Amino acid sequence: MAYEKITLPDTGEKITFANGNMQVPDNPILLFIEGDGIGYDIMTASKRIWDAAVDKAYGGRRRVSWMEVYAGEKAAGIYDGNYMPDETFAAFREYKVGIKGPLTTPVGGGFRSLNVTLRQVLDLYSCVRPVRWYNGVPSPLKRPQDVDVVIFRENTEDTYAGIEYESGTAENKKLAEFLKSELGATNFFPDAGLGIKPISPFGSKRLIRAAIKYAIERGRSIVTLVHKGNIQKFTEGAFQKWGYELAREEFPERTISWDDVAANHGGDVPNGKILIQDTIADIMFQKMLLRPREHDVIATTNLNGDYLSDALAAEVGGVGIAPGANIGDEIALFEATHGTAPKYTNKDMVNPGSLLFSGVMMLEHLDWFEAADLISKAYELTIDQRCVTYDFARQMENATKVATSEFATRIIENMDAV
Ligand code: NAD
Numbered sequence: 001m002a003y004e005k006i007t008l009p010d011t012g013e014k015i016t017f018a019n020g021n022m023q024v025p026d027n028p029i030l031l032f033i034e035g036d037g038i039g040y041d042i043m044t045a046s047k048r049i050w051d052a053a054v055d056k057a058y059g060g061r062r063r064v065s066w067m068e069v070y071a072g073e074k075a076a077g078i079y080d081g082n083y084m085p086d087e088t089f090a091a092f093r094e095y096k097v098g099i100k101g102p103l104t105t106p107v108g109g110g111f112r113s114l115n116v117t118l119r120q121v122l123d124l125y126s127c128v129r130p131v132r133w134y135n136g137v138p139s140p141l142k143r144p145q146d147v148d149v150v151i152f153r154e155n156t157e158d159t160y161a162g163i164e165y166e167s168g169t170a171e172n173k174k175l176a177e178f179l180k181s182e183l184g185a186t187n188f189f190p191d192a193g194l195g196i197k198p199i200s201p202f203g204s205k206r207l208i209r210a211a212i213k214y215a216i217e218r219g220r221s222i223v224t225l226v227h228k229g230n231i232q233k234f235t236e237g238a239f240q241k242w243g244y245e246l247a248r249e250e251f252p253e254r255t256i257s258w259d260d261v262a263a264n265h266g267g268d269v270p271n272g273k274i275l276i277q278d279t280i281a282d283i284m285f286q287k288m289l290l291r292p293r294e295h296d297v298i299a300t301t302n303l304n305g306d307y308l309s310d311a312l313a314a315e316v317g318g319v320g321i322a323p324g325a326n327i328g329d330e331i332a333l334f335e336a337t338h339g340t341a342p343k344y345t346n347k348d349m350v351n352p353g354s355l356l357f358s359g360v361m362m363l364e365h366l367d368w369f370e371a372a373d374l375i376s377k378a379y380e381l382t383i384d385q386r387c388v389t390y391d392f393a394r395q396m397e398n399a400t401k402v403a404t405s406e407f408a409t410r411i412i413e414n415m416d417a418v
Contacts, residue, residue: 001094003087005070005078012065015096015366017330022096024366026062031091035101036072037340042352043101045408049352049375050359052412057371067095071114072103084114089121092331099334099362101355104342115335119155124326124333125203126210127153129309130361134376136383137317138395147292147315150220152211153305155326157203158235160302163196199235199301201242208243210327211299212251215274223247223255225278226300226308239301240278247276281308288312313337320391321353325361332365334358348403351389353379377418378411385410 012029015022034043047066054062069091071084079085083106092098103114118124129151133144141147154160165172168191175194179185188194208225215223225244229237247255256265256273269275279287281304287294288311300308313322324337336355344350356375363372383392386399387410393401402410 001090003091005085006067006087006091009065009067012067014094017096020329022330022366024368026058027065028097028366029065029067029095030362031067031069031095031098033069033071033088033098033100033103034074035336035340036074036104037102037342037345038350039072039101039103039340040346041344041348041350041404042336042355045352045404046356046359048408049356049411050363050371052415053371053374053378054363054368056415057368057374062368062371067091069098071100071118084117089118092122092333096330097332097334097362097365099355099359100336102336102338102340104340116160118333119326120160122326122328122331122333123156124328124331125154125156126207126327127151127155127305127309128214128325128327128361129153129313129337130323130357131309131312131316133316134321134383135380136386136396137321138392139316141289141315144316147288147312149288149292149295149312150211150214150218150297151305151309151312152207152214152297152299153309154199154203154207154300154302156302157198157200158302159197159306161196161198163198165194167191167193197232197235199239201238204239204242204301205246208246208299209250211297212247212255212274212276215297216251216254220274220296221269222275222277222294222296224284224295224298225276226281226284226298226304227278228281228301228304229278230280236281236301236304243278243299244276284308285311288315309337317353317392319354320351321357323354323357323359323361325358325365327365332362334362334365348405349390350404351391352404352408374415374418375411378414381414381418382407382410385414 012027013025015024015028069088070078071088075085076083105113132148165175172194211223225240227236227240229240244257254274255276258277261269313319319338322337325334335358338354360372360375387402388399389407390401393399
């Protein structure tokens with residue numbers, strides 16, 4: 001389709017879908033949203049690294065054609081104050097895959113987060129956060145190398161449904177009255193703020209399906225359903241129940257539940273099967289500190305996943321390097337997980353790691369594993385050489401503090417050495 005302000009690249013082809021399978025040409029058009037604040041610095045550095053890795057991994061046979069689309073402050077400058085132009089959504093619907101830097105959420109009444117808007121409008125129902133440690137990255141754990149999990153967090157229900165009624169409003173009073181008189185729910189104080197937590201079989205199952213498919217495709221061995229079902233039986237508890245049901249009905253050949261392993265296999269998971277287990281959300285935080293090796297792929301509801309993603313990121317270097325993606329049935333939007341860090345804008349100082357590794361996830365999503373691997377290895381070598389941005393330099397001994405752009409150059413140079 002024709003766009004008003006978006007310029008199509010001179011070369012490149014669209015990513016398409018046939019029977020639910022993604023078809024990636026050798027010269028795909030990928031979208032990028034630069035992002036506000038430090039967005040320019042980290043996007044410029046990361047694009048150089050991604051392009052170099054693709055070029056080196058495939059000897060020029062593959063190449064990305066980048067197409068810039070707009071959101072946030074840059075969009076507001078181009079589209080007369082519109083922070084989230086419609087043609088950005090249209091471009092994602094047409095081109096399917098892209099990556100974004102952080103976006104400012106302007107402070108002020110009635111303004112929805114641009115990030116949440118993108119997820120909801122494009123129905124990107126899985127928030128995917130891989131958490132693994134790279135050799136040399138500062139960590140508070142004794143054995144950070146034991147952490148290697150991928151979190152699938154539900155992105156559309158639960159707290160993100162945003163159904164809340166403020167204390168003192170007519171709606172709140174009406175709902176309180178309905179709960180008391182019609183449903184016999186009496187154990188809350190007068191004028192309590194009220195929130196509704198919707199968790200559906202549809203929303204839960206599509207998220208858990210994506211997690212199990214990921215485990216199958218990437219050779220992972222465990223999927224843990226994380227929930228608070230001991231207290232919230234019909235929402236969190238139902239999520240767990242629907243998870244086991246889905247595994248049984250849709251993946252009977254590839255999965256096995258913990259109960260089945262214990263009852264029929266003497267506690268040993270049969271070869272080739274993915275173990276489906278579950279755990280209560282609160283104890284999960286302790287487990288991920290004390291016995292992280294017992295977890296692999298994690299599927300969880302929205303609020304649990306919110307807490308868990310940032311807590312686990314802290315185990316392996318913090319949100320400065322934690323990557324993420326929001327993925328729907330066809331569209332995938334990869335993103336830096338930190339904010340715009342306004343005080344560092346255009347200082348060429350910050351760590352590009354979060355965006356860089358979100359791009360590594362994007363390359364893996366395209367099945368371009370060789371290029372993704374090259375970046376991970378060159379990054380590790382660079383950290384090993386103690387060549388780091390300011391945030392890591394202050395946590396490491398004998399480190400050389402470099403600019404974002406110099407850090408990118410060193411990673412690209414190191415690709416030839418790994
Ligand atoms: P922030 O993540 O922008 O910054 C907090 C601090 O973390 C910074 O001051 C800096 O010390 C550090 N930091 C962040 N990214 C870093 C990097 N790449 N390298 C080194 N250090 C880094 O969080 P904030 O200050 O709470 O939010 C600022 C703005 O970002 C707000 O407008 C907020 O709405 C927005 N935000 C956007 C996203 C997103 O786009 N996904 C996420 C969070 C916050």
